[in-house]
Amino acid sequence: MASYRGHLMFSSVLGSAYGATGSWFLNLDWGPAMLGAGVATLGGLLPDLDSDSGVPVRELFGLAATIIPLLLLHRLRLLGFSVEQTIVLVALIYLFIRYGVANVFKRYTVHRGMFHSIPGMLIAGLGVYLVYNTSDEVVRWFVAGGVMLGFLSHLVLDELCSVDFMGAKIRLNKFAGSALKFWSPSAVATFFAYLLLFGLGAALWLHYAPPDDPFGPIFVRKLR
Numbered sequence: 001m002a003s004y005r006g007h008l009m010f011s012s013v014l015g016s017a018y019g020a021t022g023s024w025f026l027n028l029d030w031g032p033a034m035l036g037a038g039v040a041t042l043g044g045l046l047p048d049l050d051s052d053s054g055v056p057v058r059e060l061f062g063l064a065a066t067i068i069p070l071l072l073l074h075r076l077r078l079l080g081f082s083v084e085q086t087i088v089l090v091a092l093i094y095l096f097i098r099y100g101v102a103n104v105f106k107r108y109t110v111h112r113g114m115f116h117s118i119p120g121m122l123i124a125g126l127g128v129y130l131v132y133n134t135s136d137e138v139v140r141w142f143v144a145g146g147v148m149l150g151f152l153s154h155l156v157l158d159e160l161c162s163v164d165f166m167g168a169k170i171r172l173n174k175f176a177g178s179a180l181k182f183w184s185p186s187a188v189a190t191f192f193a194y195l196l197l198f199g200l201g202a203a204l205w206l207h208y209a210p211p212d213d214p215f216g217p218i219f220v221r222k223l224r
């Protein structure tokens with residue numbers, strides 16, 4: 001597997017290209033373009049949240065705990081919370097991710113298990129799409145796409161080789177063939193990953209369905 005540093009270098013180059021593409025082809029402002037570049041860079045580190053040890057992982061959880069409430073800010077304001085209430089909620093979400101989610105990950109995930117997989121990538125992308133509530137759908141998908149692109153770059157790097165950028169040494173990894181996967185040897189982990197993906201997919205469906213007719217014309221007409 002590639003090192004933390006290797007992933008960071010690769011995904012930051014990829015993220016910069018992604019941001020530049022967004023500003024050039026989608027005419028995005030520097031804000032959304034650089035946000036996309038940043039989340040793509042972070043996406044490249046995200047799968048290694050499942051490794052139990054090391055300063056980078058702790059740092060990564062700190063970063064995730066900071067960025068997720070920031071992405072949620074707009075949504076919290078829309079829900080009508082006051083400034084003070086928003087600050088309290090943001091702090092609570094930070095603590096929940098930094099300590100709660102981090103502990104769950106430490107206890108229940110296996111390094112290079114279901115979090116290093118294609119469903120894992122889709123979960124990260126859909127999660128960011130649903131959390132990051134902006135009225136501009138292009139920007140919303142651009143940011144969600146950035147996370148998935150970074151995540152995918154991580155899986156590909158893990159899959160293919162152990163890259164040592166400092167020594168420019170590339171060799172085939174003994175774990176090759178275990179990162180770009182759709183299921184893991186653990187049936188329980190696979191089941192929970194797909195359950196989560198299904199839940200996020202359903203949330204996305206409801207997001208696009210008309211509010212008075214959430215299940216679309218097919219189901220509702222039958223029920224009536």
Ligand SMILES: [Zn+2]
Pocket residue numbers: 001047048116154158
């Ligand atoms: Zn990895």
